[in-house]
Amino acid sequence: xxxxxxxxxxxxxxxxxxxxxxxxxxxxxxxxxxxxxxxxxxxxxxxxxxxxxxxxxxxxxxxxxxxxxxxxxxxxxxxxxxxxxxxxxxxxxxxxxxxxxxxxxxxxxxxxxxxxxxxxxxxxxxxxxxxxxxxxxxxxxxxxxxxxxxxxxxxxxxxxxxxxxxxxxxxxxxxxxxxxxxxxxxxxxxxxxxxxxxxxxxxxxxxxxxxxxxxxxxxxxxxxxxxxxxxxxxxxxxxxxxxxxxxxxxxxxxxxxxxxxxxxxxxxxxxxxxxxxxxxxxxxxxxxxxxxxxxxxxxxxxxxxxxxxxxxxxx
Numbered sequence: 001x002x003x004x005x006x007x008x009x010x011x012x013x014x015x016x017x018x019x020x021x022x023x024x025x026x027x028x029x030x031x032x033x034x035x036x037x038x039x040x041x042x043x044x045x046x047x048x049x050x051x052x053x054x055x056x057x058x059x060x061x062x063x064x065x066x067x068x069x070x071x072x073x074x075x076x077x078x079x080x081x082x083x084x085x086x087x088x089x090x091x092x093x094x095x096x097x098x099x100x101x102x103x104x105x106x107x108x109x110x111x112x113x114x115x116x117x118x119x120x121x122x123x124x125x126x127x128x129x130x131x132x133x134x135x136x137x138x139x140x141x142x143x144x145x146x147x148x149x150x151x152x153x154x155x156x157x158x159x160x161x162x163x164x165x166x167x168x169x170x171x172x173x174x175x176x177x178x179x180x181x182x183x184x185x186x187x188x189x190x191x192x193x194x195x196x197x198x199x200x201x202x203x204x205x206x207x208x209x210x211x212x213x214x215x216x217x218x219x220x221x222x223x224x225x226x227x228x229x230x231x232x233x234x235x236x237x238x239x240x241x242x243x244x245x246x247x248x249x250x251x252x253x254x255x256x257x258x259x260x261x262x263x264x265x266x267x268x269x270x271x272x273x274x275x276x277x278x279x280x281x282x283x284x285x286x287x288x289x290x291x292x293x294x295x296x297x298x299x300x301x302x303x304x305x306x307x308x309x310x311x312x313x314x315x
Contacts, residue, residue, distance in 0.1 A: 006063045008055055010081065010264050012074040013275035016240040017131065017173070017205060018107055019075030020275070023264065024064065026094065027054040027083035033113035034084070035147040036135075038179050038218040040211040040265055041082065047149040049113065050087070051120075057090040061097050068102055076129070077102070080109040081264055087114065092123035099126050107131065109175075113152050115160030121167055129171045131205075132161060137191020141183050158195055165199040173203040175240075178229065180208075180219040189229050196233065204237040206230055211266050212299045212306055220302060253282050255290060259309060262296055266306035 012020040028046070031054060035044035064077070077098060079085040085108060088094065098106050105128040112132040114120045124130055136142035139154035148157075165172065176192060178184045183192075196204060206229060209220045221229075223239075230237045253276045261272055269287055273280040287307055290296045298305045 006067070006260075008060045009063050009067055010260055011275055012072075013261060013265070013267075014271055015076070015078070016207075018078060018129075020073070021076045021078045021107070022067065022072060022074045022104075023081045024060060024077065024079050024085075024094070024098075025055070025081035025264070026060065026079055026085040026088035026091070027081075029082040031083035031087060032111070033087070033149050033152055034111050035149075035214070036111075036177070037145055037147065037182070037213065037215040038177055038209045039214045041214075043214045044147075046083075048087070049149055049151045051089045051114070051117075052087070053089050054083075054087065057088075057093060060094060061101075064098065065101060072102075072104070074104060076107045077104050078107045078109060080107075084111055084113065086110050086120050086123075091120065095123055095126050105129065111146070112157055112161055113148065115164045116156045117160075121160075121164050124164070124168065125170075127170055129173065130164075130168065131173050131175055132164070133175045133177065134158075134161060134192060134195060135177045136183055137188050137193075137195065141188060145177075145179060145182050161195075162199055165201075171202045173205060174199075174201045175205045175207055176233070177207045177209075178221045178226070180221045182218075184221045184225065184229065186229075186232065189232050193233050202236070204233050206233070206237060206239050208239075210302055212301050212308070253286065255286050258283065258286055258290065259295065262307055263309045266299065266308040268304050268306055272307075 008025050010023045010025065012022045015021040030041055030045040032044045033049050035047055107129040108124055108127050109131045135145050142154040206226055208226060209218050226239045230239060257276050258272055261267060261275060269280060269283050272283045291298060295310060296307045297310050298307050
């Protein structure tokens, strides 16, 4: 039986840090305060710091209740997806409701842009795991890699991270996204480390551009250099590795399942098979059909084919 296709939920999908993660999409596609050169979703279409009820809160919660009632199995429910989740004005209500509905741990992945706002920090207080980002050690590099909208400065971003670090009692794992030739120098990474040392994190995760980025010049840092930079950032630092699921957890999959997943992020055939609990050959067959019909398009990156929904087929 084919799973229902939701407007605001996607997955569970394979996450390199969270295992199997059910995503809750709180804003429309590419509504974000940043326009990061490495973003796997492409360039930002609505560049804003304005908090609003971008998608109806009741619809999000009703879809989650329906998904839970169907027997959801996942490692995390994650507020992330098509844009910056902390832009949703009802973030606090959504967090509280999710915590009341289920014991599945709740995670929020954020670019840190709104952490200077006390209301946002308060809304995140009940979350089990918050994964903020810090990709630069100075203002010039911050502007170059994250391309923030007006109203965000490097100083405000770091100040918000420090305030949140003092107030938050849950787990906090920082993501540092490195792009070759932009922020992967030893001097830049040492500047990032100095900021990290002032805040304190449970874990530091180094990421790089393994999926097709917004800008072609946003190149991945090679594995040997990533390992070297890990050592600079300290013993609680690791490179995010691809997560795999046991083959025996495979099940059925539909074209709509695949389209819903690829509308949110580019994936390989293996990514889709892992995220949707299905056999690789089933995914390969349907991906071939969708490619022939022009509904999805492949892009070669790091010797792998990543598939994404063609522009006019975006949700």
